[in-house]
Amino acid sequence: MKDLVCGMEVNEDTGHMSKYKGKKYAFCSPVCKKRFDREPEKYVKE
Ligand SMILES: [Zn+2]
Numbered sequence: 001m002k003d004l005v006c007g008m009e010v011n012e013d014t015g016h017m018s019k020y021k022g023k024k025y026a027f028c029s030p031v032c033k034k035r036f037d038r039e040p041e042k043y044v045k046e
Pocket of ligand 1: 003005027028029
């Protein structure tokens with residue numbers, strides 16, 4: 001799964017997961033997760 005914040009390829013087992021509009025997203029670190037949680041609409045292109 002791709003970390004939408006920094007573009008890194010991350011494993012879903014890292015534990016840094018967020019949910020947005022019913023979809024799960026994985027992040028390489030708590031920092032990326034926080035950024036996503038703050039403004040998910042900026043990273044999710046639909
Ligand atoms: Zn990241």
